[in-house]
Amino acid sequence: MKLKERVRQFIRHNSIILFFRLLADAVLEAYSQSRHLGASRMMHDEVKFAADLCIRTHAIEKGMSIGSVRVGFGQPKVLSLIDDLLIYVSRFPSAQIDESMAVIERYIAFNCHNGCNVEQVASRYEQLKKAYAMRENIEAGIASCNRAETLQAANASFDLFSQSRYSIRDFDQQGVIDENDIIAAIDIARKAPSACNRQPACAHIYKGKKAHELFDFQGGCNGFGQDMPYAILVTADMRRYFINERHQMYVDGGLFAMELLLSLHYKGVATIPLTTAYKTMRTRLLKKRFGIAANEVPIMIIGVGAYKESYKVAVSHRNPVASYYKMHD
Numbered sequence: 001m002k003l004k005e006r007v008r009q010f011i012r013h014n015s016i017i018l019f020f021r022l023l024a025d026a027v028l029e030a031y032s033q034s035r036h037l038g039a040s041r042m043m044h045d046e047v048k049f050a051a052d053l054c055i056r057t058h059a060i061e062k063g064m065s066i067g068s069v070r071v072g073f074g075q076p077k078v079l080s081l082i083d084d085l086l087i088y089v090s091r092f093p094s095a096q097i098d099e100s101m102a103v104i105e106r107y108i109a110f111n112c113h114n115g116c117n118v119e120q121v122a123s124r125y126e127q128l129k130k131a132y133a134m135r136e137n138i139e140a141g142i143a144s145c146n147r148a149e150t151l152q153a154a155n156a157s158f159d160l161f162s163q164s165r166y167s168i169r170d171f172d173q174q175g176v177i178d179e180n181d182i183i184a185a186i187d188i189a190r191k192a193p194s195a196c197n198r199q200p201a202c203a204h205i206y207k208g209k210k211a212h213e214l215f216d217f218q219g220g221c222n223g224f225g226q227d228m229p230y231a232i233l234v235t236a237d238m239r240r241y242f243i244n245e246r247h248q249m250y251v252d253g254g255l256f257a258m259e260l261l262l263s264l265h266y267k268g269v270a271t272i273p274l275t276t277a278y279k280t281m282r283t284r285l286l287k288k289r290f291g292i293a294a295n296e297v298p299i300m301i302i303g304v305g306a307y308k309e310s311y312k313v314a315v316s317h318r319n320p321v322a323s324y325y326k327m328h329d
């Protein structure tokens, strides 16, 4: 090998040099993210502010979709959401908050229906109604689904099949899952594409007590984690990527995770994707506690359980199709 080539190889594969090259890239990325992530100057940017309101609205909506929901939950959070919606509409007059308002309305109705007095929320909501003219007939809150129809949808055309998948928070506590269905779903999900066919994903399957420990650690499934007998932690292997691909494993791992969600849905298993978006130290702890190798990155956890005969779901309203694309001529 010529000297020039040897130097090139050394620079390329030396881990100390790689560290500094990555650091430079990470600094540039931190610069961009410090300006553009929602966390930066959130209340001065319509989109960032809206994202925060969307997360808080959805927390209320999904709270109502939990099987063993505690009636009257979250009143302080709803009150503070209303306060911030008032600030939002006063600061951004063209803003739309119909979905948030519809969820709050369903929240009030849901609690009244279950005999819980949420008068303070109701009267604060009246103020919001005066400040913003809400559109009618917004789909929001919870919807009822039926197991037989859901299973039937597995054989429907793709548009109907994919529309029938929901994140489930209302599981059959006595339901039994056939492990073969999980393996069969992983088998189907292997068809997920990955950059240069690198296939970095691994599904770590945890059962019973270990699954519940993982749900407790995850923290986003309080109130229904105990009703799911399996947890699947999808990871992607960093070793298959190179310097300009620092985030590619999240794309490839995410595609596999989505395909796995649909495959499990196809096998008639109820699922919920659960975030593993943590800061580095917590990610390290997750890996240590749950037997994940240092070279793997967590993509998401999939909670797995059984459908009830009849179950409820959070509607999770989708934005209009026009907001999902831009044509470039």
Ligand SMILES: Cc1cc2nc3c(=O)[nH]c(=O)nc-3n(C[C@H](O)[C@H](O)[C@H](O)COP(=O)(O)O)c2cc1C
Pocket (backbone or CB within 6 Å): 058, 062, 165, 166, 167, 168, 219, 220, 221, 272, 273, 274, 275, 276, 300, 314, 315, 316
């Ligand atoms: C990466 C990811 C992380 C999620 N994390 C959570 C979570 O921690 N807790 C939860 O209840 N839902 C979680 N969800 C579910 C979302 O709330 C749900 O996908 C969204 O509202 C759309 O609803 P749908 O899945 O029913 O269509 C997560 C979804 C994704 C894709």
